Amino acid sequence: MSGIVVVGAGQAGASLVAKLRALGYTGPLTLIGDEGVPPYQRPPLSKKYLLGELPKERLFLRPESFxxxxxxxxxxxxxxxxxxxxSRHLMLGAEALAYDQLALTTGAEPRRLPKAxxxxxEGVYSVRRLADIDAMAPEFxxxxxxxxxxGGYIGLEAAAVARLRxxxxxxxxxxxxxxxxxAAPETADYMRDLHGAKGVHILESCGLKRLLGSNGRVNAxxxxxxxxxxxDFVLVGIGVTPATALAEAAGLRLENGIATDALGRSSDPHVWAAGDCASFPRAGAQIRLESVQNAIDQAECVAENMLGAGRPYAPLPWFWSDQYDLKLQIAGLNTGYDRVVIRQSVGARSxxxxxxxxxLAVDAMNDPRAFMLGKRLLEGGxxxxxxxxxxxxxxxKTLLA
Structure with missing residues (x-):
């Protein structure tokens, strides 16, 4: 028996293998990652870890002994x-590793500035992996x-950390x-005002023509x-693309990532996908969700279905972003909105x-109550x-009555 192999040792991969064991799967189980450290949390990388408030070991999702x-x-x-x-094999260098079922949890890669x-x-960084953060930390x-x-959430979070430093x-x-x-203009206005008050100089409708340097290092x-x-240095936060090179070379169907059905199965019956690299059907389209919550929930659903559960993945998306002393919490997807209603209270806004x-959705700024009640309303349709x-x-709370 060749067992189950999971490629991609991030949040989704770690969640998938743990769920398989929790569900009672006793066969061979392998998790492969191209980084030299155990699976770890990504959100704290550009926040508490970069600020020096979190040691590396506390990033790990589980101790390696687990x-x-x-x-x-x-x-x-x-x-x-x-x-x-x-033949149901994958190649690790010169080694051929057999599998009965394969799960791809390869995540996403940051979009990078062209060399042109x-x-x-030197001095131009992306924010994605532990090695990226370790490389840029001395610049702060x-x-x-x-x-x-x-000026997406990655860029704004990086701006907050840089100002705090x-x-x-x-x-x-x-x-x-x-x-x-x-996000809506109302949320963008709120975030722009927050960063402006902290001293960040924001330039909108402002493209980059090119970076200039001397002796190979950026200086303008x-x-x-x-x-x-x-x-003195540059951080690039212009989004990510799903890591689909392996899937494409293997002939799997791609559509906004590795295309899966409602169960998480790819176009090959023995290959599954979950997390940032995977798209799934929703409202007539293949959508991807780039969030910790989705990586965990989708991976756990795939684990169940690899063992025969037959449970369609139907998530209620939610996200968060920490900037300065602001916690922004988002429930739902705002795609296609035509109206935004503002709720203002002392020290909180949604x-x-x-x-x-x-x-459709709610953005809650330092308003966990609005987030939780909005999430419950969405769950109840x-x-x-x-x-x-x-x-x-x-x-x-009366809205739930």
Whole structure:
């Protein structure tokens, strides 16, 4: 018996193998990762870990001993170079490893600046892996100048950490506003005001023409409008792409990532996928969710289905972002919204999204109550009256009655 092999030792891969054992699977189980450390949390990397508030060992999802105790073969620092779905083997260098079932949890890779615009210069960093953070950490010296390219949540979180470390921060966003792809103008306005008050210089509708350097290291940025600014280093946060190279070479169907059915099975009946690399059917499209919550829930659902459960994956998405003393919590997906209702209370604020009168999602800023109640309403398929949502005198709990 060849057993189950999981490729990709991130949050999804670690969750999948742990769930398989918890469900009583006793066969051979292998987890392969191309990094040299056990599976770890990514969200604290660019926050508490970079700030020096969290030691490396506390990033690990489980102690390395857990995998041995559970009979999980953990192969770290090894890259899978190919998959033969016909013979059900994958290649680890010169070694062929057989599988009965295979799960791909390969995650996503950051979009990088092309070398033609200076992406290959020393001092230009992406925020994704532990090694990325370790490499950039010495740059975070008070008074130094950092340019952040990209005004999504990754860029804004990096800006917050840099300001907390006493750096001079300029953030550029090529789109007309920050968070344009993921949040309403009301949320973008709130976040822009927050960062402005903390001293971040945000430039919107501002593209990067190229980075400039001397002796191979970045020292300036030429912006699309012709302005030039001096920098000491650059952080690039312009999104990620699903890591699908292995799947593509193996002939698996791709659509917004590795395309799976509602159970998490790919176009090959013996290959499954979960996490940032995988898309699943929802409302007539193949969607991907890039979040810790999805990585865990989708992986655990796939583990059940690999053992025959037949349970469709039907998540209620939720996300969070920590910036300064702000906790932004998001429930639902705001795709297609046509109305945003603002609820303001002392020290807290929330934005409620509607489409054709139906409640879609909520952004809650330091308002865990609004987040939790909004999440419960979404789980129940209920739409609260916008007038009541906007009334700070209305107890949100009554909306559940």
């Amino acid at each position: 995998y041995a105790e559970q009979g999980i073969t953990l192969r770290l620092g090894e890259a899978v170079t190919g998959i033969d779905t016909g 615009v200076g992406g290959g210069l 010296v008070p008074g130094r100048r950092v340019l952040i390219v990209g 006493g750096l001079e921060v300029t953030l550029i966003e090529a789109a007309p506003r920050i968070l344009q792809r993921v 940025a030429l912006l699309a409008d012709g302005d030039q600014i001096e920098v 934005h409620w999204y509607y489409a054709r009168g139906r409640f 209920r739409t609260p009256d916008p007038a009541l949502v906007a009334d700070p005198a209305c107890d949100l």
